[in-house]
Amino acid sequence: MAISGVPGNGTQSRALTVRDAIIDLIEKRGYQTGARLPSEAEVVKALGVGRTTVREAYRFLEQEGIVFSKKGAGRFYSATPELLRPLTRLEGVTEMAASRGLKLSNQVLSITMNDPDKKEREELGVVANEPVIRLARVRKQRGVTLVYSEDSFPRSFISDALDAVDWSGSLFELLDIYGVHVVQSVTQISAQCLPDDVAEQLGEDATTPYLLLVQQHRNETGRPVLYSRDWHRGSEITFEVTRHR
Incomplete structure (x- = not known):
């Protein structure tokens, strides 16, 4: 954890740097849930750095659910923090995690080119013989599955060979590179479990509750460009929405 000085202008920016250093320490030492920090x-x-900066850094971690404190005993690691996200904000899983300072592993389970099935034809507006790319990925935080995703989009969007593309980052940013810009989505939400074959593949309990977001993503002209199914682990990710009377 020895770091020669912490750069930054002002207490808040220095506190954020210290916060990141504490997260790095947690990961390097492999802290388990409940470990004293x-x-x-x-x-x-x-x-x-000053004690005020450190106290502020720990306050950030407590707000994010990464750390909890016990009066007179200290601060402790609380494992994967709950992600609370506004439901009206359109963001990919990569952006969602980055906004909370989380470092997720992103495993590509499969990347294939297929003729579209009936649902893909409906959601993407493609014809039967127009190939689509199907991408399946899982994002984990310290071994815990947070999100399992299945994405479909027209093969014509990607001019390179599939094996020449890095599929491990933000799909929104990747599509941006190829001139396809996602600006809005129509979303259906339901409580679901992972499909049985996926749960078996990931070694997950098939009864674990997930929040399934089925989304038709559209570009600036309203054209459907991406059809996605994202299973968000119910115990770790919460969405909020403002309702008006």
Whole structure:
């Protein structure tokens, strides 16, 4: 954890840097849920920053659900934080995690080119012999599955060979590179479990509750460009929505 100085202008920016250093420490040391974290004094000594900055850094971590405190006992690691996201915000899983400072592993389970099935033809407005790309991925946080995704979009969008493309990052950003810009989506939400074959493949309990978002993503002209199915782990990710009377 020894770091020679923490750059930044002002207490808040320095606190965010310290926050990131604490997250790195958690990952490097492989802390388990409930593990006691370094005290404020230990972090001050290790990083050469003020106690106020360290206290602010821990406050950020507590707000994000990564750390919890016990009066008189210290601060402890609470494993995967709950993600609370506004439902009206259109963002990919990669962007959602990055906004909370989370480092998720992103495993590509499969990437194939197929003729579209009936649902893909309806959602993407493609014809029967127009190939689509199907991408299946899983995002995990310290071994815990947070999101399983299945995405479909026209093969014509990607001018390169499939094996020449890095599919592990943000799909929105990748499509942007090829001139396809997702700006809105129509979303259906339901409580579901993972498909049985997926749960078996991932070694997951098939009864674990997930929130399934089925989305038709559209570009700036309203054309459907991406059809996605994202299973969000119910115990870790919460969406919020503002309703008006």
